[in-house]
Amino acid sequence: xxxxxxxxxxxxxxxxxxxxxxxxxxxxxxxxxxxxxxxxxxxxxxxxxxxxxxxxxxxxxxxxxxxxxxxxxxxxxxxxxxxxxxxxxxxxxxxxxxxxxxxxxxxxxxxxxxxxxxxxxxxxxxxxxxxxxxxxxxxxxxxxxxxxxxxxxxxxxxxxxxxxxxxxxxxxxxxxxxxxxxxxxxxxxxxxxxxxxxxxxxxxxxxxxxxxxxxxxxxxxxxxxxxxxxxxxxxxxxxxxxxxxxxxxxxxxxxxxxxxxxxxxxxxxxxxxxxxxxxxxxxxxxxxxxxxxxxxxxxxxxxxxxxxxxxxxxxxxxxxxxxxxxxxxxxxxxxxxxxxxxxxxxxxxxxxxxxxxxx
Amino acid sequence: xxxxxxxxxxxxxxxxxxxxxxxxxxxxxxxxxxxxxxxxxxxxxxxxxxxxxxxxxxxxxxxxxxxxxxxxxxxxxxxxxxxxxxxxxxxxxxxxxxxxxxxxxxxxxxxxxxxxxxxxxxxxxxxxxxxxxxxxxxxxxxxxxxxxxxxxxxxxxxxxxxxxxxxxxxxxxxxxxxxxxxxxxxxxxxxxxxxxxxxxxxxxxxxxxxxxxxxxxxxxxxxxxxxxxxxxxxxxxxxxxxxxxxxxxxxxxxxxxxxxxxxxxxxxxxxxxxxxxxxxxxxxxxxxxxxxxxxxxx
Numbered sequence: 001x002x003x004x005x006x007x008x009x010x011x012x013x014x015x016x017x018x019x020x021x022x023x024x025x026x027x028x029x030x031x032x033x034x035x036x037x038x039x040x041x042x043x044x045x046x047x048x049x050x051x052x053x054x055x056x057x058x059x060x061x062x063x064x065x066x067x068x069x070x071x072x073x074x075x076x077x078x079x080x081x082x083x084x085x086x087x088x089x090x091x092x093x094x095x096x097x098x099x100x101x102x103x104x105x106x107x108x109x110x111x112x113x114x115x116x117x118x119x120x121x122x123x124x125x126x127x128x129x130x131x132x133x134x135x136x137x138x139x140x141x142x143x144x145x146x147x148x149x150x151x152x153x154x155x156x157x158x159x160x161x162x163x164x165x166x167x168x169x170x171x172x173x174x175x176x177x178x179x180x181x182x183x184x185x186x187x188x189x190x191x192x193x194x195x196x197x198x199x200x201x202x203x204x205x206x207x208x209x210x211x212x213x214x215x216x217x218x219x220x221x222x223x224x225x226x227x228x229x230x231x232x233x234x235x236x237x238x239x240x241x242x243x244x245x246x247x248x249x250x251x252x253x254x255x256x257x258x259x260x261x262x263x264x265x266x267x268x269x270x271x272x273x274x275x276x277x278x279x280x281x282x283x284x285x286x287x288x289x290x291x292x293x294x295x296x297x298x299x300x301x302x303x304x305x306x307x308x309x310x311x312x313x314x315x316x317x318x319x320x321x322x323x324x325x326x327x328x329x330x331x332x333x334x335x336x337x338x339x340x341x342x343x344x345x346x347x348x349x350x351x352x353x354x355x356x357x358x359x
Numbered sequence: 360x361x362x363x364x365x366x367x368x369x370x371x372x373x374x375x376x377x378x379x380x381x382x383x384x385x386x387x388x389x390x391x392x393x394x395x396x397x398x399x400x401x402x403x404x405x406x407x408x409x410x411x412x413x414x415x416x417x418x419x420x421x422x423x424x425x426x427x428x429x430x431x432x433x434x435x436x437x438x439x440x441x442x443x444x445x446x447x448x449x450x451x452x453x454x455x456x457x458x459x460x461x462x463x464x465x466x467x468x469x470x471x472x473x474x475x476x477x478x479x480x481x482x483x484x485x486x487x488x489x490x491x492x493x494x495x496x497x498x499x500x501x502x503x504x505x506x507x508x509x510x511x512x513x514x515x516x517x518x519x520x521x522x523x524x525x526x527x528x529x530x531x532x533x534x535x536x537x538x539x540x541x542x543x544x545x546x547x548x549x550x551x552x553x554x555x556x557x558x559x560x561x562x563x564x565x566x567x568x569x570x571x572x573x574x575x576x577x578x579x580x581x582x583x584x585x586x587x588x589x590x591x592x593x594x595x596x597x598x599x600x601x602x603x604x605x606x607x608x609x610x611x612x613x614x615x616x617x618x619x620x621x622x623x624x625x626x627x628x629x630x631x632x633x634x635x636x637x638x639x640x641x642x643x644x645x646x647x648x649x650x651x652x653x654x655x656x657x
Contacts, residue, residue, distance in 0.1 A: 060605070062592070065618070072594045073429045079596050088605050089594035090509075091615070092587075100590070105509070221618045223625070246620040317429040319620060 055082045057296040062090035063097025063110030064196055066240060067283050070136055071110050073318050074304045081303075085296045094196045095119070098286075102126045107291035108301070111284045112138065112196035114344030129289040129340045133331055134282040134354050135304065136313050137321040139241035139271040140201055142279070143226075143251040147233040150174070150181050153255045153263035156278065159205045162186065162236070168213040174234060188216035189228040189237030195220060201238055204278040204350045226250055238279075241266060242319030258351075268314055271321040278351045283320070289340055305332045323354065330358050413629035422630060426596040427612065431623035436631055438595045439612035442511070443638070445599055446608060447576055449515035450522070455572050457519075458526030459561075462568070465527070466534040467556055486524035493521045494588030502589050509590035512602040517585050522575035529571020533564035566653035573646035577639050583610040609635045 061071055068091050075087035092100065094111045101109040102122040115123070115132070123130060142159065144151055158177050161167060174181040191197045193210065203209040219225055222243040229235040230250035237251075244253050244266065255263035258277040270276035285304070291297045303309055305328050313322040323331075334357060343356045425435025469475045497517030507513040537560050545555040586608055593615045595607040609631060616628035 058605075062590075068593065069429065069619075072427075075594060076428055076596065086597045088592045088596070090590060090592040092590070105590070222620070223618060240620075243620045246622065317621070 054084050055296045055299055056084040057086075057294060059085060059087040059108065059297055059300055060090075060106045061087065061108040061110060061285075062092050062100050062106045064094040064112040064283070065091045066094075066112035066138060066196060067110035067135070067285065069242070069318050070283075070313055070320055071108075071285065071304075073312055074300070074309055077309060077312070078300055078303050082296070082299070085300070087300065093194060095194075098123070101130075101286065101288065102128065104128065104288075107288055107294075107297050109286040111286060113199060113281070113348045114284065115286065115342050116347045117345070120342060130286045131289060131292060131301075131335055131338060131340055132342050132344075133285050133287065133301070133305070133335060134323065134327075134357065135285055136283055136323060137271050137280050138283050139266050139268075139276055139321065140197060140204075140238055140279040140281070141241050141244040141266040142236065142238045142254040142256065143229050143244060144236050144254055145229055145231075145233050146250070146252050148236075148252065151236075151254055153257055155257040156205060156259055159256075160207070162188070163190075163202070163212055164206045165211055165213055168215050184234040187228075187232045187235035188213075189225045189235060190216050190218055191222065191225065191239060192218045192220040197238075197240060200281050200348060201279070203348055204281075209348070241268070241271065241321070245316070245319055268321050272314075274353070280321075281348070282323075282352075282354055287335070289338060292335070292338065301335055302332060305335065327354060327357060333359065410629045410632050413626045414633050417627055417630040418633075427594055427615075431621060431627055434616075434624070434627055436609065436612055436634060438598060439607050439609045439631070440634065441598050442591075442595070442606035443580060443608045445511050446514045446518065446606065447580060449512060449602060450518040450579060451572065451576055453515060454519040454522050454526055454575070458523050458572065459530050459568055461523075461527050462530030462534055463556060463561070466531050467552070467560065482524050482527050486528055490521055490582050491584040491588060493517055494585030496520065497585060497589045507603060509592065509605055510603040511599045511606045513589055514586055514591055514606065514608075515602075517589055518579045518582065521582065521585060522572075522579050525575040525578070526568075526572050529575070530564070530568040533567025533571065534560060536567060537563045566650045569653070570646045570650045573642055573649070577642045577646075580638060580642070581610060581635065583608075583614060586611060609638070 059075075061075070068089060072089050075089055079085065079087055089110075090097075090106075094113060097106070097109040097111065098115065098119040099122075100106045102119070102125075104126065109130075115130075142154060162171060162177060171177070172186055174184045174186055177186075190201070190212070193212075198212070199209050202212045206212060217228055219228070222239040225237050225239050226243060226247045227250075229237045230247075236254075244251065245268075253266040255265045256276065256279060257263045264270050264276050266276055266279070271280040274280070285301075287297065287301055292301065307325065307328070310322050310325075310328050312318060313320050322328075344352075421433075422435045423440065424437055425433060426438050428434040465475065465479065494517060497513060497520070501507045501513040501516045502509060505513075507516070541559045541563060542555055545559050550558070591611055592605055592607050593611060595605060599606045613628050613631040613635065616624040616631060619625070
């Protein structure tokens with residue numbers, strides 16, 4: 001009678017010990033992880049004599065998924081140079097990023113459009129100020145299936161006819177867009193309504209942000225849009241230039257006529273020289289002014305705008321269009337002088353120039 | 360004579376064994392069942408083969424020892440893998456003791472009144488609440504009010520809440536399966552209520568409780584939505600150093616790789632999925648092993 005009781009108690013103790021061991025393991029893991037950080041701190045102390053003071057600290061960045069590849073590249077390269085600085089980047093969308101920014105949870109906010117007046121109000125009400133920095137251009141590319149041999153160019157008016165709210169249920173065939181286009185159903189693919197890309201496309205093409213027909217296939221994942229357009233001969237869709245550049249074998253980019261009669265191909269070059277209109281837009285980072293006083297944040301933003309980093313923005317791994325060197329120099333100067341506030345009091349503008357940041 | 364034959368024939372038809380047709384029906388049912396099973400298995404095999412083929416060539420030591428990078432050949436899952444393990448360790452530390460103690464109280468001590476029933480109905484309902492709701496709760500309570508920030512601890516607390524109902528329900532089932540004769544024998548020898556619970560009920564119910572806890576953990580490991588809500592990050596080029604540090608987890612890392620423009624990252628995502636699957640298989644195997652091993656003791 002006593003035997004099973006003893007065994008059972010031992011089993012139970014064993015299991016309890018296992019659980020405690022699990023706890024210990026977790027705690028030890030935490031300890032060992034803290035150790036090297038403390039060491040490197042002391043090392044930095046010792047090395048101060050021979051080189052510049054080693055930077056220490058955390059930089060927290062969040063916001064747009066469009067800006068993510070650039071900021072991530074900057075964080076990756078910066079971490080290699082300053083191993084004591086821990087830069088983390090989140091993806092909560094431009095709007096979600098500004099919410100965290102105004103709650104003081106992030107130091108830098110990635111944004112694929114300028115701050116909106118309502119967001120500006122929230123940031124100001126929370127007692128924060130910011131330095132606004134455009135970091136690159138993004139081009140929105142209209143794409144069709146490679147089998148599509150009838151579209152050589154589309155005008156803004158034709159795109160508007162295709163995408164405006166009134167087109168819903170009415171414009172369903174290619175032959176309604178232009179005389180001479182074949183009798184083919186219109187298969188529409190576009191980013192979801194929460195994305196900044198959708199905001200900008202509707203603003204630039206329809207004339208009002210968020211104003212679009214609703215009967216299209218939407219996805220927040222641009223790769224899904226690529227697959228969709230490449231799977232249907234009569235499909236048309238739009239997404240960021242970097243996704244087009246990676247998928248030129250699956251989809252064909254459509255040149256856009258902004259209304260002056262010339263068709264402009266979507267490419268890094270046409271976005272950079274400003275001729276690809278109205279579908280190219282600047283993308284931004286917003287730095288909290290009080291965070292910029294911390295040496296690690298200051299150094300990170302300066303690195304972000306330096307000639308050492310900016311050429312990487314147009315590397316194939318990142319896939320965006322860099323601004324001119326003069327503009328980066330002016331922006332560095334502007335950041336060093338801590339010029340706060342937005343230069344876009346009414347929010348996003350179509351076809352806007354960044355010359356306003358020049359001194 | 361003719362009448363007799365007629366009766367016989369009637370009798371024959373009424374009790375006709377009709378074996379051929381019944382066998383056909385029997386075989387048909389087996390085939391239908393097999394088809395249903397195959398449907399699930401074939402889908403799984405196709406998915407697995409696809410993922411394994413895509414991930415081929417990306418598994419090397421570097422993949423496990425590197426942080427994320429914009430170069431696919433330099434990118435790794437170190438931060439995500441450790442983030443998942445850290446978060447789950449704290450989650451289990453919180454959820455298992457609380458879950459088991461709640462179950463013991465509800466089964467062994469609580470009297471059967473309206474209040475207890477109210478709690479029981481709520482626990483059963485909570486087990487079915489969508490995970491994003493726990494994320495919203497975690498964001499408000501742990502991240503904002505309790506000021507844990509976007510930390511491993513906030514993630515663990517949210518996940519602990521998420522799996523607590525499952526653990527409580529599973530533990531109660533396990534306790535209910537303890538034969539009343541065990542308790543009675545213990546009482547008959549003069550053991551107190553606590554002694555009975557500690558020495559008889561808990562050891563007997565432990566395999567069932569642990570199985571429930573591990574299966575709940577397996578569910579939590581694959582969750583993405585609540586962690587995105589509370590603000591787990593995407594690019595984290597360091598390991599969490601303490602419970603209040605920032606972190607990322609495997610599903611978020613996989614999600615991010617899938618949505619990158621470069622197709623090499625989609626293959627990396629497949630490799631990440633394999634790692635997640637292996638972690639899940641190890642956990643589930645541990646659950647089966649523990650259950651078998653501890654059960655044979657009785």
